[in-house]
Amino acid sequence: QSVLTQPPSASGTPGQRVTISCSGSSSNIGSNSVNWYQQLPGTAPKLLIYSNNERPSGVPDRFSGSKSGTSASLAISGLQSEDEADYYCAAWDDSLNGWVFGGGTKLTVL
C-alpha cells in the first residue's frame, strides 16, 4: 500500500481533458513539493512535472500540475493517444525521511 494515494485507472477520448489525483498527508504533500512522472510501456519513468506545477523543457503545456493542502492533481488537456501511460506522483516525506510515491494511475486513451 502506497503512502500517496492515486486512482488505479483513468481514461478519456482524444481531445478531452483528464485529471489524476494524488492524496497524501501533512508530512509529505502538505509540506513538500509534488513531482509527477510519466512511464510509457516498457520504458523508464520520465519527469513530467516538478515543484507542483513546473514543466521540464520539452514537456508540452498540455500537462499541468496543481497542489492544495495535502492533495495534488495532474491535468492533461487535448488528450492524445501517445499520452497512454502510467502516471506517478511523488513527494518527500518528513516523517519517513525519504521519498514516497503514489501507486500509479494507468491512463487509457479510448
Next chain:
Amino acid sequence: QLQLQESGPGLVKPSETLSLTCTVSGGSISSSSYYWGWIRQPPGKGLEWIGSIFYSGSTYYNPSLKSRVTISVDTSKNQFSLKLSSMTAADTAVYYCARHGRGDPDAFDIWGQGTMVTVSP
C-alpha cells in the same frame, strides 16, 4: 547530455546479496547540486525508492529496506553502487538509478533505462 546506465547480474539466488552499479556519463557525479538514487519497480507494480547518496558519501535509505541496503559512491569512476542483502522473491524488480536535486527543485530528473533483477534458485 548526462546519462545513467545500470549494470549487474540479472539473476540472483535467494539469500544472496545483489550488487548493482550505475555509471554516470556526460557529467560529473561530484556535483553539489544533486543526489544519486536507486528506485525499483516489481513487475506490474509501482515505484519504490530504495535510497540515495551524495558525492561526499552521505546516504539516506528507505526505512523499510535500511537494514539490508548499502549505497556507495566512487567519484574516480563516476559511479555509485547498490548492495541489497538477503534477497527474496519479493525483491524481484526492475532497478533504476536516477539523479535528483538537492534542495528545490528536488525531482528525479534523469533516469537510467533500468535493469531487471530476478530472484530465483
